[in-house]
Every structure is written in C-alpha cells, then in structure tokens.
Amino acid sequence: MATTPGVGMTPAQIEAEISAGRLQPQWSQVAIGDDGSIIGRALWWGRNEQTPIALDVWDAVTGHDEPGTILVALLKSGHDALTAQGLTVPLPHTLRVPVAGRAIADAEHNVRTKIAAAAAAGLEQVNERKQFQWDHGSPVPAPGPRLRFEQANDDTFVTLFARAAHGSLDIMTRRELATTDAATLARDEVDYYRSCPGDRSWWHVAYDHDGNTVGIAIPSATPTNRNVGYLAVLPEHRGHGYVDDLLSFITAFHAEAGAERITATTDAVNTPMAAAFERAGYRCTETRIDLEP
Numbered sequence: 001m002a003t004t005p006g007v008g009m010t011p012a013q014i015e016a017e018i019s020a021g022r023l024q025p026q027w028s029q030v031a032i033g034d035d036g037s038i039i040g041r042a043l044w045w046g047r048n049e050q051t052p053i054a055l056d057v058w059d060a061v062t063g064h065d066e067p068g069t070i071l072v073a074l075l076k077s078g079h080d081a082l083t084a085q086g087l088t089v090p091l092p093h094t095l096r097v098p099v100a101g102r103a104i105a106d107a108e109h110n111v112r113t114k115i116a117a118a119a120a121a122g123l124e125q126v127n128e129r130k131q132f133q134w135d136h137g138s139p140v141p142a143p144g145p146r147l148r149f150e151q152a153n154d155d156t157f158v159t160l161f162a163r164a165a166h167g168s169l170d171i172m173t174r175r176e177l178a179t180t181d182a183a184t185l186a187r188d189e190v191d192y193y194r195s196c197p198g199d200r201s202w203w204h205v206a207y208d209h210d211g212n213t214v215g216i217a218i219p220s221a222t223p224t225n226r227n228v229g230y231l232a233v234l235p236e237h238r239g240h241g242y243v244d245d246l247l248s249f250i251t252a253f254h255a256e257a258g259a260e261r262i263t264a265t266t267d268a269v270n271t272p273m274a275a276a277f278e279r280a281g282y283r284c285t286e287t288r289i290d291l292e293p
Helices: 011-019 067-084 104-120 154-165 171-177 182-195 242-256 271-279
Strands: 023-032 038-045 054-060 093-098 124-135 148-150 204-207 213-221 226-233 261-267 283-292
Touching (some): 011 023, 023 054, 023 067, 038 067, 054 093, 067 104, 093 104, 124 171, 124 271, 154 182, 171 182, 182 226, 204 242, 213 242, 242 261, 242 271, 261 271
Antiparallel strands (some): 038 054, 124 261, 124 283, 204 213, 213 226
C-alpha cells in the first residue's frame, strides 16, 4: 500500500514490530477497496503482547479521493473491535511528520486530514514535539569537568523529579501539575522510567564540586534504540549551561556502550533543549503531533 513518503513507520519497521508481538492482528484493521486492494490500515501497538496502549499506524492509500472517509471508518471499526475485547477507546496517536524533503506538502495535507478524522473519533491535539537522533560516527561530546555523576536510590530520584518539575517547559509536566502534586507526578515518572527497556543502574544524579545537587541524567532505551531518556537541571541551577553537561554525559554513556543510534524527543516549545541537542550533534528528524482523548 503506497502512503505519503516520509510519514509514519516504514514497512521494515512495521514488520519488525509485528515480529516482536507489539503489533497484533486482533488490534488491527484494514480497509478494502472495490477492487479488493487494501486502501487503508489502522494498527494499534502495545509494549507487551497483552494490551495495546496506542494507535501506531493509521493511514490511507496515496491518491484516494476520500482519505478522510477511510480514516474515520478505520477508527470506528477498530474502536468497535477493541471495545469488544474489553478495552477503553480511543487510545492516543502520534502523527509523525518529516521536517525536510519533497514530501512536506503532501505531509501537511495528510496531517490536516488526520487531525480532522481524529477529532471525529474523540482525539484532539495536545502537544507538538521534535524528534532528534544521534548516529554512530557522529562526534561524541566530552562530558565537562564541572559535574560528577553518581547513582542513587529511588527515593532520591522521586525527590529530584519533584524539584525539577517546578518551572519545567515540558507541556505534559505542566498539565499534570495542574491536577496533581509534584510528589505524585515524580513517583509516576520513576515508575515510568523503571518500565522502559533501559537498565536501572544507568540512572545518575549530577553534583557540582561543592557537593550541590545540580540535576538528573537518566539514559534510557526504547524497544529499538538507546534513548536520551530524561535529563533535568534543578531550578536553582538553571541558566548556567548545565544542560550541555547532562546531555554530554548521557550521549557518551550510550556511545561508549556501542550504541548505533540514540533517539531523543523534546516539546517544540522547549527551544533551549532543542538547541542543546543540536550543539551535541543530534539532528532533528521529524515533528510529532500528539493526539489524545
């Protein structure tokens, strides 16, 4: 099935996710045209083989006269099937849009069509993020001499997550703080990063030479790549360039372990973090638009 170039997952990525059990037939829908060909698909994704947690692949064949109709029908059919399995719908979806190349105009039209179709199914845009990537062979930024990094227990990280949340530019953090307290948010963050494929022993706290706690550096991983994970400078130490030290530590940590690729994401509004990625040799590969119930 031909779809907009550069948008969403590649066929090879989809095949890998199916092989890993993260995409499954009972979570999937296809739309069939009058000639028997596939004209659309909706594939829900799960971190394990038990429960889907997001709509991952959702598209219509390129050049169809009514792509919006196909997209709406796929969600309705898929939601009916998932509801019959006892699942709550709709599940969130992320639109992945290329940042360069000849597919830009087609991608923009595709995004507008999908946002309208998603709204009809109860999904609305809540955030826009930038995806960055470091590849093997790129320069490895050397961690500066200003900070030392040590491991710490979960209670320490809960405390530091709570402190780092204040004044954060992260959209989801600010949304969560509007409805819950920083301590609860921090515990949820620790639980989330514990659930990621990265090893718990990778987590570090950053201190300056006077013993002051400056920030957090949590190298992590996705099912397919090493990942920057989480880094934060505590409010009282912001504005001194420590973000570069934390990112350098995480990048070098993964690179020294032989990582072929390191991925990272930051909100579009967090321009200081985006600039730090660029200084560290990461390139922006796509924009991600988050749709949620």
